[in-house]
Amino acid sequence: MITDRLRRPLGSLRVSVTDRCNMRCRYCMPEQEYVWLPKESILTFEEITRLVAVFTSLGVAKVRLTGGEPLLRHDLPTLTAMLAGNPGVRDLALTTNGVLLAKHAASLRQAGLGRVTVSLDTLRPDRMRELARTDRHADVLEGIAAARAAGFPLKLNTVVMRGVNEDELVDLIEFGREHDAEVRFIEYMDVGGATAWAAEQVVSQREILDALATRYGAITPVTTGDLSAPAERFRLPDGTTFGIVASTTAPFCRSCDRSRLTADGTWFLCLYAERGIDLREQLRSGATDTELAERITATWRGRTDRGAEERLDVTDRAPLYQVDGLRADPHREMHTRGG
Numbered sequence: 001m002i003t004d005r006l007r008r009p010l011g012s013l014r015v016s017v018t019d020r021c022n023m024r025c026r027y028c029m030p031e032q033e034y035v036w037l038p039k040e041s042i043l044t045f046e047e048i049t050r051l052v053a054v055f056t057s058l059g060v061a062k063v064r065l066t067g068g069e070p071l072l073r074h075d076l077p078t079l080t081a082m083l084a085g086n087p088g089v090r091d092l093a094l095t096t097n098g099v100l101l102a103k104h105a106a107s108l109r110q111a112g113l114g115r116v117t118v119s120l121d122t123l124r125p126d127r128m129r130e131l132a133r134t135d136r137h138a139d140v141l142e143g144i145a146a147a148r149a150a151g152f153p154l155k156l157n158t159v160v161m162r163g164v165n166e167d168e169l170v171d172l173i174e175f176g177r178e179h180d181a182e183v184r185f186i187e188y189m190d191v192g193g194a195t196a197w198a199a200e201q202v203v204s205q206r207e208i209l210d211a212l213a214t215r216y217g218a219i220t221p222v223t224t225g226d227l228s229a230p231a232e233r234f235r236l237p238d239g240t241t242f243g244i245v246a247s248t249t250a251p252f253c254r255s256c257d258r259s260r261l262t263a264d265g266t267w268f269l270c271l272y273a274e275r276g277i278d279l280r281e282q283l284r285s286g287a288t289d290t291e292l293a294e295r296i297t298a299t300w301r302g303r304t305d306r307g308a309e310e311r312l313d314v315t316d317r318a319p320l321y322q323v324d325g326l327r328a329d330p331h332r333e334m335h336t337r338g339g
Contacts, residue, residue, distance in 0.1 A: 164201075
């Protein structure tokens with residue numbers, strides 16, 4: 001197994017299939033205008049499949065399809081089937097905002113997709129309109145129902161922001177219980193398009209646990225053998241489980257095995273990384289799989305990234321990038337590098 005300088009394995013790859021999205025969430029895409037990746041730069045399904053095969057030959061076992069909104073990529077079930085045919089991919093998952101999920105859930109399941117995570121920041125349509133500038137809350141709920149009907153193990157991701165949705169923690173737990181889905185609360189992060197981020201808006205893991213304990217009673221940690229998982233899992237007294245991704249106040253960099261491949265073939269070793277590695281140019285220039293593997297191996301072995309830990313030590317912490325910096329390089333956007 002290939003490991004980096006902190007002995008972290010190359011284990012998980014997030015593959016962005018598009019930088020486009022049909023929502024404008026304030027923590028990811030709050031601006032009015034964006035610079036998009038050129039169409040001709042976007043990897044084909046065959047190119048994605050080939051790169052994933054190189055990564056799995058080096059130890060990657062978990063692959064997650066992301067965006068932007070991945071269901072905006074035409075014929076995504078075809079790519080899903082191509083990746084599912086790779087025996088090295090032992091866990092094939094999708095993260096989606098759910099707007100188009102009802103239409104595609106059954107075909108994705110048939111194609112070999114294993115798990116689905118839906119972003120659900122609020123149960124209130126009016127609040128979603130303010131938070132994400134969309135009226136399609138009902139479509140998201142329909143997508144969640146369709147995913148369950150298709151037989152997917154389901155998680156719900158909620159970015160918790162003070163003054164926005166921290167009053168819905170209990171409601172979301174109850175919704176997850178009703179729909180047999182595990183909720184994962186995510187601390188508001190200061191990366192990518194979070195141009196209005198402020199430390200005061202972060203609801204910490206400790207605050208989330210305290211709020212839920214007030215309603216449900218004693219909460220116990222769930223011990224698992226997967227130290228690389230981004231979420232710490234907890235159990236309510238009745239057995240209901242949920243997770244918290246505390247990447248802002250309690251980073252998990254020391255066990256992070258994830259990297260990200262953008263839709264145009266740029267490989268990022270950390271969500272906070274300023275620059276990535278262009279694999280598309282090498283791929284399209286006729287490089288062999290061995291040559292690609294050698295470059296990926298050498299790059300990973302030199303990895304020292306601890307982006308979230310380093311941000312934790314910043315005095316007077318502010319958003320990582322301002323709007324001008326994002327427009328100068330769209331690869332810095334969360335929706336481009338796969339969140």
